[in-house]
Amino acid sequence: MGHSKFDDASRERAAWNAGKHVGTKRPLTQKQIWAIRFFLDRERRIRDRALFDLAIDSKLRGCDLVKIRIRDVVAGPEIRARAIVVQQKTGRPVQFEITSDVRASMLAWLERRGGTVEDYAFPSRIDHAHHMSTRQYARLVDEWVTAIGLRQEEYGTHSLRRTKASMIYKATGNIRAIQILLGHSKIENTVRYLGVDVEDALLLAEQTEI
Template sequence: MGYSRYDPAKQNRSAWNAGKTVGTKRPLNQKQIWAIRFHLDREGRLRDRALFDLAIDSKLRGCDLVKLKIGEVVAGCEIRSRAIVMQQKTGRPVQFEITADVRASLHAWLESRGGTVSDFVFPSRVDHMKPMSTRQYARLVDEWVTAIGLSKAEYGTHSMRRTKAAMIYRATGNIRAIQILLGHTKIENTVRYLGVDVEDALLLAERTEI
């Protein structure tokens, strides 16, 4: 039996994930959210505070978050309380809320940023006509979590997407609601995404009296 010339073992190269934590990234808890907010406010980083807050509230994938345009989150002179975007991965629309505190941080950033409704909310540093790259977004998330003492191996951009969904699930146990909020096409994907297991199911059952 032969070996492929691309086989890392044959070339004495380590696998791409050697020594790395792979799999689902952990969601943030309330204390960690406020710690990151405090760090960004102390540093006066309006853009990063708005990006962090919107990432948590919107529950969007990184590719959809960075491509948000001003017109999608602004109506007239006000930040929308709800917005809707077309997901790049599924081609389906998903709606999300923008809560009062997040509207405030987003308003502060957009007031400083300027621009028109057709401009990106978070433009690229190199070309302001293009959105921030998902790679840059991932670097920022790594920076935020390490700033408060967390491991970037355990937290990433999907932590931002999972955080509020995980909180809602723990509070309600309503997987169907989470499926809608995350824009998943199948509820099985939501179950896997949240890491729902037998223990969760039994706890929910024990809380339900008939």
């Protein structure tokens, strides 16, 4: 239960971010991605594997990821190769790809999950009529990264959102493409999000011969 700012107890409570690393969360590397997948497969956590895979591919914020309905990712008996959702933060639609391995893990989960196309893909553990909370999703991410020896202070749900975007940027240097994939309204937001700095810009320039 929450506390009012007028409660005596609230005056004794530490700030929510006291002692926490609240800066930009690190993206995962390819090796770390496969380490988490191995852990989830070994533990037979079908739901978590599907959630993790979709988080990487979709590049969605946690608040949008947990609200995905089955209809958003299925077309008839198959998982879509591309999907589209409207972002809560911006109200703008954003498209994302669902690659073959991710379609396989999603299909395995949805076959186990059952339900109708109107149901949430990842239901709440308390009330299956509602979606998983962002808090629960964050706890799961903490558990996954800790399981492979990473510091949870340095990683979080935004790590999963940033991972594929960072990989694409490093491979192509195409910030405009990343802006579209992340659904940012301004390219300046994408620049800050990726941590692009003068050094990155100079390296790209040096690699371009005219």
